[in-house]
Amino acid sequence: MKKPHPKRKIQPKAFNMPQKTYTGKTDIGLKRENNEDAFVISPELNFCLAADGMGGAAAGEVASMIFAETVQEIFTGNTDSSEQEIKQRVQNAFKSANKKILEDIIQNPDHRGMGCTAELLAFSEKGFVLGHIGDSRTYRLRNRQLKQLTQDHTLVQQQIDEGLLSPDGARDHPLRNVIFRAVGISRDISMDLISGDTYSEDLFLLCSDGLTDMVQDDQIQKILCSEANIDRKAEALIEIAKNAGGEDNITVVLAAVD
Ligand code: CA
Numbered sequence: 001m002k003k004p005h006p007k008r009k010i011q012p013k014a015f016n017m018p019q020k021t022y023t024g025k026t027d028i029g030l031k032r033e034n035n036e037d038a039f040v041i042s043p044e045l046n047f048c049l050a051a052d053g054m055g056g057a058a059a060g061e062v063a064s065m066i067f068a069e070t071v072q073e074i075f076t077g078n079t080d081s082s083e084q085e086i087k088q089r090v091q092n093a094f095k096s097a098n099k100k101i102l103e104d105i106i107q108n109p110d111h112r113g114m115g116c117t118a119e120l121l122a123f124s125e126k127g128f129v130l131g132h133i134g135d136s137r138t139y140r141l142r143n144r145q146l147k148q149l150t151q152d153h154t155l156v157q158q159q160i161d162e163g164l165l166s167p168d169g170a171r172d173h174p175l176r177n178v179i180f181r182a183v184g185i186s187r188d189i190s191m192d193l194i195s196g197d198t199y200s201e202d203l204f205l206l207c208s209d210g211l212t213d214m215v216q217d218d219q220i221q222k223i224l225c226s227e228a229n230i231d232r233k234a235e236a237l238i239e240i241a242k243n244a245g246g247e248d249n250i251t252v253v254l255a256a257v258d
Pocket of ligand 1: 052208209210248249
């Protein structure tokens with residue numbers, strides 16, 4: 001005999017969104033004395049972030065932490081998942097973190113010079129919204145093809161764009177770490193806001209430059225295309241960055257669209 005059909009529940013709106021699976025890992029690397037990177041994954045609030053702090057005397061850690069905490073505060077309790085609303089929320093998060101870092105520097109003059117680069121990926125009903133500033137990066141793997149969604153806000157990227165430098169020449173360039181945009185370095189923050197559709201099996205990677213300075217895109221692609229689960233993929237990315245020298249802190253966040 002057939003079992004009676006359970007009463008059909010009306011699903012809340014958010015449940016129509018494709019499910020995402022997240023993972024994040026950070027590692028101090030092999031050369032640095034502290035880890036100034038931070039990451040957050042929040043399946044409940046449909047976002048993830050990676051931030052890379054800079055500034056002497058451990059202040060970089062403070063900057064990336066302020067960014068992480070500010071985003072969490074701004075996303076908490078907000079359930080509207082329309083693209084327009086999420087774009088607004090992502091921009092607010094960057095502006096608010098920028099303000100808080102500058103205020104912290106006024107309170108703590110020894111924090112002067114701190115700031116952070118940041119990637120903030122949030123999912124809307126239909127797609128994604130990405131906030132980006134600095135030289136951390138976001139990539140997307142789709143149909144086994146890896147695409148860098150962000151442009152580095154660096155001197156070398158500017159020179160590549162102007163045709164003055166080849167991408168190969170950029171890799172070992174002495175000024176490759178010079179960035180001209182970050183959170184917390186000026187009153188006016190100029191971040192990039194990127195949005196697009198998501199498809200089943202898309203895989204997003206947010207990472208600090210501790211990964212991309214050490215590892216070529218084709219190596220990243222190979223690991224992301226492997227059969228391993230996303231936890232193992234994140235571990236493998238950290239391992240190859242360390243095997244290549246681990247010069248800096250390494251952070252990777254993965255978000256898979258199921
Ligand atoms: Ca870094």
